[in-house]
Amino acid sequence: MPFTLATWNINSVRLRAPLVARLMEEQAPDILCLQECKCPVEKLPLEVFAPLGYTHVVARGQKGYNGVAILSKLPLEDAGSVDFAGLGQARHVAARLENGVLLHNFYVPAGGDVPDRAANEKFGQKLDFLTEMRDAFRASRPERSILVGDLNIAPGEDDVWSHKQLLKIVSHTPVEVDHLAAAQEAGGWVDVTRAHIPEGKLYSWWSYRARDWDAADKGRRLDHVWATPDIAGAAGDSRILRPVRGWDQPSDHVPVLARFDL
């Protein structure tokens, strides 16, 4: 059963429901994982998505902030959510596909502006969230699993526009990169996007605060598709849809896609 998968931080799914519909029409991924829906589950605009074939939904939400949703053409079973770091925020949800694959949709905390847990509580929460992800994968090594989402960390030198200039910027500090690597290694997760596109700069996010995001091109790869080694070989056709950043009233993130031949 081959299927295509997309992950996209939508930054308000109600405001950008037309953009989600456009992606569904133009790319038709079988499964679309959204982050930063910014609304309770009962306010998701599902009436926009259902006519396009996305009738299966597994989601967690809250008013105003965070929120994760899996919209699917394929049947899904809710596989629960974990409150990593005890924040009480809607940042994770999992779903089981009919072929047994377990799909995790994550929205890792951004972590505030100051990369110091003594001075900035949010940074500590981000590190704790990643540590608890690591511990969960250690306690129960995932199999036949896919993990996607806005992990809010650009791990590699070619995942940012300037490695040197971002070393002290939250999302690319060594301590964050180490914490993400520990979570990745604990699960044995393969970075599917980088496995397929090993060379060159690769970004999925460009700040709203640039005069010309395209010309300046000061991007970061914050959005990821991972898979466990037993199914990573079935993944192919990874793509990051840069042109979506140029759509009207865009999210600051663009969709990241992959196909799985399972």
Added chain:
DNA sequence: ATGGTTGGCCCCCAA
């Protein structure tokens, strides 16, 4: 070193 933009919501917080 600083400022720049966006979204949600109760006039400020988070990103």
